[in-house]
Amino acid sequence: MNTLFDKIWDSHVVQNVQDGPTQLYIDRLYCHEVTSPQAFDTLRDKGIKVFRPDHVVAMPDHNTPSDQQKEISDPIGCKQVDTLSSNCAAFGIKHFAMGTKDNGIIHVVGPEKGLSLPGMTIVCGDSHTSTHGAVGAIAMGIGTSEVAQVLASQCILQSKPKTMRINIEGELQPGVTAKDVALYIMAQVTTSGATGYAVEYAGSAIRNMSMEGRLTLSNLSIEMGSRAGLIAPDEITFAYLKDREYAPKGAEWDAAVAKWRQLKSDDNAVFDKELTFKAEDIKPRITFGTNPGAGIAIDGTIPTYDGMNEADAAQLKAQLDYMQFKPGQKLEGIPVDYCFLGACTNGRIEDFRAFASVVKGKKKAPNVVAWLVPGSWLVRQQIIEEGIDKILKDAGFELRLPSCSSCLAMNPDKVPAGKLSISTSNRNFVGRQGPGARTILASPLTVAASAITGVVTDPRTLEISPIKAAEVTKVVASKPQDCPNCAFGATAGSQSADGAKSVHKAFNVVKSTCLPINIDNNNTDNIIPARYLAFTTRDPKFYGDAFMHDIRFDANNKPVADFVMNIAPFNETPAEGKREIIIGGRNWGSGSSREHAAWAIAGYGIRVVISSSFADIHRNNLLNCFVLPVIVSEDFRQELLASIDKDANTIVTVDVPNQTVTNEATGHSEKFDINGYKKYCLLNGYDDIDYLLSNKDKIEAYEAKK
Secondary structure, rough: OOOOHHHHOOOEEEEEOOOOOOEOOOOOEEEOOOOOOOHHHHHHHHHOOOOHHEEEOOOOOOOOOOOOOOOOOOOHHHHHHHHHHHHHHHOOEEHHHHHHOEEEEEHHHHHHHOOOOOOOOEEOOHHHHHHHHHHOOOEEOOOHHHHHHHHHOOOEEOOOEEEOOOOOOOOOOOOOOOOHHHHHHHHHHHHOOOOOOOEEEHHHHOOOOOHHHHHHHHHHHHHHOEEEEEEEHHHHHHHOOOOOOOOOOOOHHHHHHHHHHHOOOOOOOOOOEEEEEEEEOOOOOEEEOOOOOOOOEEEOOOOOOOOOHHHOOOHHHHHHHHHHOOOOEEEOOOOOEEEEEEHHHHHHHHHHHHHHHHHOOOOOOOOOEEEEOOOOOHHHHHHHHHOOOHHHHHHHOEEEEOOOOOHOOOOOOOOOOEEEEEOOOOOOOOOOOOOOOOOOOOOOOHHHHHHHHHHHHOHOOOOOOOOOOOOOOOOOOOOOEEEEOOOOOOOOOOOOOOOOOOOOOOEEEEEEEEEEOOOOOOOOHOOOOHHHHHHOOOOHHHHHOOOOHHHOOOOOOOOOOOOHHHOOOOOOOEEOOEOOOEEOOOOOOOOOOOOHHHHHHHHOOOOOOEEOOOOOOHHHHHHHHHOEEEEEOHHHHHHHHHHHOOOOOOEEEOOOOOOEEEEOOEEEEEEEEOOOHHHHHHOOOOOOHHHHOHHHHHHHHHHHHH
């Protein structure tokens, strides 16, 4: 009666912590330059080595310019890339340096090199690690503190999520891709509908989906809150992985495949939740709002406020105001300024074939700026060997170099404020592709069609010329890109900019006035914008100053007058007993796994965040930063907000030993849950790494029998 997820999870349990999480063994840790520097510094602070360096692979991708003939222009991003190189050299970790044949986006490179294999547990300090689940693995995004856990012990402390199966039955129609399937599912499930679950995708449409399509689908699992997304391995999986550089070879391959064939949910497996959708109901999709679940069929119209409650109507209005759209508006035919093909969502060879099949024999619209960015050097080489680069050039497009690029705009590929981008990336958050940028998410086919016409276009209305796949015979190697500001291959250890160390204040009772930030789906891009992720420091004050920056301030850095943090008395600096508690919106902390968001909250002076629901990764990050996430009922959350609306200085008491939250204005209290292990950590300032290393004998015993 076991699910696929159960089988993989249970086979990786080192031990179940009493009244606490599971100590889970990790087969593969991926590191990139943004979320790893502070993790390596943690090891230095503790004087410990990487426990199993052969299980770790690192590469820069977020800061990498898509025009790599140029150096990294930002010295801060340059330092971050250099720090990754230094850390890998110092700790003996495999490093695929920028500009080399092995480099690319970590979630593209891992599967294409056979580093991600069926049955594995895989983690990375990046929320889109769920991508690797497409090979039949448990793949989860984690925060920086958890990256340090895995570096130190090859284990992580996690609570086992519930299981959900999503079946897509039937045959996808022409013009409909895996990206459209994912956007459709998100619109049905919502961006928080899979929170607390690991999702298995199944059904005839999934079984007939290519490996690249499955990687796209699994990639977007996090956008509905899922802890992981996975697909049972089959002949399509095996054909994709065979002869990959790090995949088993010869007799070992045969033995591995025999084992992998057993990785499927039992016929009588019981899921905590199961949903089924018809493939025929799915059309090409686009988004209209500022979260990936705010989507419609490309020939549809934006919802109106009819039938919505006041809170939901306000949320929709805020999204449409930012996007400069109107309720009931049809988006097909509106002009676009930028088109982006790439990201770990759609930066694979199949995506470039799809794009080329639309633009072949046509010309790019003159009003459109287009960025076509492969997900890896292998993908780029394949584009050239298949002649796709010539098709793109003839149509007026430039093929750029591998990078995360405009997905989160940490490199120079930023969409200017107010401009509209149609993008194959994974998030359309406020300012995601650049401060003030507006983003429509779509498939490679839809982005290609729109790039040709200059307006949002249904790809089914244009002629499509299928591109024949060709076998890649070689990949041209190159040396690490020279950059006078970056010492690639340096052996010196990394160092935080100021050498600051986190100092955690033990919990007991927090009694304070509150800061109400009643924004549903308040994502980590809101909590701390991407441009602040390029720093290697962990200084809380630095990140505290960035907390909610782009919501607090406009594009000219002027305070937004009607935002709560700029209104007295809520604009006062948190101190003991004063604004130490946030009353947040529903699904607080959705989006990225960046622990920087938790550092920003802690650095601002917040000790407790209260909501009726949290995104899973962010909740873990808060706990690891000694900020207490408290889940209360929605009715009690509304009561707290109402009390604060009536009296801005309403006191709320959070009693950790007794696990209660009390509204002192009404005298009402609610109990909240926290496992005994984490409660002990909060009350005593106990460190997860110290706990894991105290169980080194159990880890080694697990490895011996594995």
